[in-house]
Amino acid sequence: MAMQPAPQPRWMRWVDSRLPIFGSMAHFNAYPTPKNLNYWWTFGSFAAITLVVMLVTGIVLAMHYTPHVDHAFDSIERIMRDVNHGWLLRYVHANGAAMFFLVVYIHIFRGLYYGSYKAPRELVWWFGIIILLCMMATAFMGYVLPWGQMSYWAAKVITNLFSAIPLVGEGITTWLWGGFAVDNPTLNRFFSLHYLLPFVIVGLVVMHIWSFHAVGNGNPLGIDVKSPKDTLPFHPYYTVKDVFCIGIFLLVFAAFVFFAPNFMGHPDNYIPADSLVTPAHIVPEWYFLPFYAILRATPDILFINAKLAGVIAMFGSILLLFLLPWLDNSKVRSANYRPAYRVAFWLFVIDCIVLGFCGAAAPEGIWLDISRIATAWYFFHFLILVPIIARTERPKPLPFSISEPVVKTAARA
Amino acid sequence: MAEAEAHGHGGETRRDFIYLLGGAMGAIGAAAFAWPLIDSLSPAADTKAASTTEVDLSAIKEGQAVTVKWRGSPVFIRYRTKDEIARAVKDDKASMPDPQPDAARHQDGKPQWLVMLGVCTHLGCIPLGQSSSDKKGDFGGWFCPCHGSHYDTAGRIRKGPAPKNLPVPDYRFVTDTRIVVGEKPKKAAA
Missing domain, CATH: 1.10.287.980 (plastocyanin oxidoreductase)
Structure with missing residues (x-):
């Protein structure tokens, strides 16, 4: 009944005998997946595709952005007005952050409902939490980069959280800022870390996926796979399902990008940062x-x-x-x-x-x-x-x- | 038996010692290299150097306040009225999160000049209260709109989540109407 894979071409066998890269990919194709996964299980794929979208748009945006307090805001406006398709890249990136959290939160609630954190998947859960923390740090630092009023005051308030630590708090905030207030050194390091952390997240996602591939997927019934009758090969059954669902997810994503790109933003962030005036409602x-x-x-x-x-x-x-x-x-x-x-x-x-x-x-x-x-x-x-x-x-x-x-x-x- | 000869007598071997020494040297080396990386994030020399601001007070009228920028943060300078000073002194004994008498908030003999960092000690927002139309909070001083901290006419925290009074920076009167923020007052003047 099982489909016999076509024999590998010679060059693939040559590579595989030195670095088993195609053999590992075959693992994903044949990976036995519980056959009762419902649609809540597709949100992990949404998160993965969003991460790719964020990386691709982010890398291109960085080619047009200037991380300096005197130029950051203007460079964003230039991206919006003058750079070819710049508005699209930025709106995809900005709304992508929100979509990323949306699907990840649903993914987490799915895990809470179906007990996905329980043995033997504790490490899957832990890597997930670490990914969430990295996402939060990345999103926060990315939000600071346009250097608008909300950017600046977000940076100020969040870095000030560390001043709450007894004794060393003040020293830590000065160190985080690289000065005595949120200023150019802060913006520079946030840009550097905002570029770095997504790649850390990619690594964590690999660990996250690896750790549940080792023990197998959970499923809505929460019981273990007992026989091959309980599973289907990941490809083509779940690849097709996930791609179809990603299509629907991208429709929602695109609806925000094209019809309500600033719906989730704050108008105050279109005012350049002013270190002497806090917006009335942050x-x-x-x-x-x-x-x-x-x-x-x-x-x-x-x-x-x-x-x-x-x-x-x-x-x-x-x-x-x-x-x-x-x-x-x-x-x-x-x-x-x-x-x-x-x-x-x-x-x-x-x-x-x-x-x-x-x-x-x-x-x-x-x-x-x-x-x-x-x-x-x-x-x-x-x-x-x-x-x-x-x-x-x-x-x-x-x-x-x-x-x-x-x-x-x-x-x- | 050559194996046994390489070992010491008390169960610990020379190889164990070399492992330990090698590991320790590696750790020290890594820490020594990490420190410059970590410390490079601290304020640089030019950032530290730009750390005084001179202010002319002669244009400020009684009851008025000005905001100047010092080290990237706002400094509130208020020419307090007699009423405001009296109100602050009257409250010296009131219960507050960070008790300080009014006398500790200004320089000796100059109770009318209140000079403070205009940065809320909660999470760093700029409190309102510098302009006459601002909301000044329940104690007539400053009010932070971010999370609702109320400061009195001496800049002391009276209500809300902020834990400390608005900090008083080092500042020195060069003349009666000029100050330098960021320099300690001279001992003789005090």
């Missing part, structure tokens, strides 16, 4: 809003002042994810078979969206109260609710194999 891009809400919501905790507590809570909200495989020690992976966890999961999704709205609102009055409750819920979810559910919940019976429910449904029809 907010980060939407994909940072939940974390921004946590930063601002945290009050004084015991002897820790609100500033340091906010910074700890914000970084902690992500670092906490590293512990998730142990906080949730339920043997059942998929939330489809975990009634209580499923409710907790959806409450958590709502909580993250609420935090997003809180991050966009001014930190006063009712919004401050809501952000505090939502922040508390975020930590309550991971540190108390999930461990308790994992240890007390009675899961529904799992199907015997991946092919079993399919066979049953087919028999009923």
Whole structure:
């Protein structure tokens, strides 16, 4: 039944016997993939294609951009007005960052729902978190490069987070800035790192994919592959599915680029940076809003002042994810078979969206109260609710194999 | 038996020692090379050199404030009114996150001149309050719009997430109406 691959040409065999490059590619073709993956599993491909789009547009944009405080803003305007197709490259790159976070967040929520972080895929999960952290750093530094008002003040506020560290904080911020304020040295190093980090991300993505290819994909039922009947070769079954879905994803991406390129941006960033005037309402891009809400919501905790507590809570909200495989020690992976966890999961999704709205609102009055409750819920979810559910919940019976429910449904029809 | 001869007596061998020494030298070498890379990111000599700004105060009227740029950051200079000084002194005993008497906020004998870094100690935004139409917060001084910190008429933090008072930089009166920001006051003058 298995398709016999065509015999390799001589030159391929010559190369393969020295460097098994084509043999490794054959691994991807034949890679046995659970046959029940649903559409939520295509978001990893969306992330991969977006990374490629960001790299390609970014490399070309860098050929037109000038990383100097006196010229950066003007060089961006030149890209928008004078460089051939410059507007397209920049809008693809700017909206691409937002699309990247969109698909990665959905990818992460998929992992949370289907227990993709559980044994034996803890390292897949860890590499994923490290990728997320690198993406955040890259996106932040990229946002600074146009040197508009929002760029400048984002740089100022975020680098000031480090001044919250006791004793050495001030020294660290001066070192990060390369001066006594955010200035040209800061812009230069951000440009350098913004160019470097995406390649680091490529390396991490390789580790991320390698680490689940070693143990096999998870799947919506959350049970292990039992026999070859449960799988399909990755090519052509999943390559075709992924390419089709990428087509739909690119339609959404293109809709933003061509019809609402500034929908997710802030008009203030079309004003050149001014180190003496802070814009009246500074907010980060939407994909940072939940974390921004946590930063601002945290009050004084015991002897820790609100500033340091906010910074700890914000970084902690992500670092906490590293512990998730142990906080949730339920043997059942998929939330489809975990009634209580499923409710907790959806409450958590709502909580993250609420935090997003809180991050966009001014930190006063009712919004401050809501952000505090939502922040508390975020930590309550991971540190108390999930461990308790994992240890007390009675899961529904799992199907015997991946092919079993399919066979049953087919028999009923 | 040649193998045994290469070994020392107490279970530790010369080879172990060489491994340790080699490893340590490698680590020291790597650290020694890393330091110039790390330290190159600290402020360069020209950045440090451009670190004083001279300001003429004679044009500032009572109740007015000006903002000057020093080391890339704004410095707030306010010619405080008698009311504002009195209000700040009255609050010296009030509870605040970073307690400081008003006398520690200005130079001796010149309570009318308040010179501070106009950078919110929370996350570095520029507080409002320099122009007469600005929102000045609950204590009549400055208000940071980013995250809602309120500073009083001595630039002390009274409410909101900022942990510290607006910092007072080193500055020196060259004459009664000229200051140099970034230089320590002379001992004799104090």
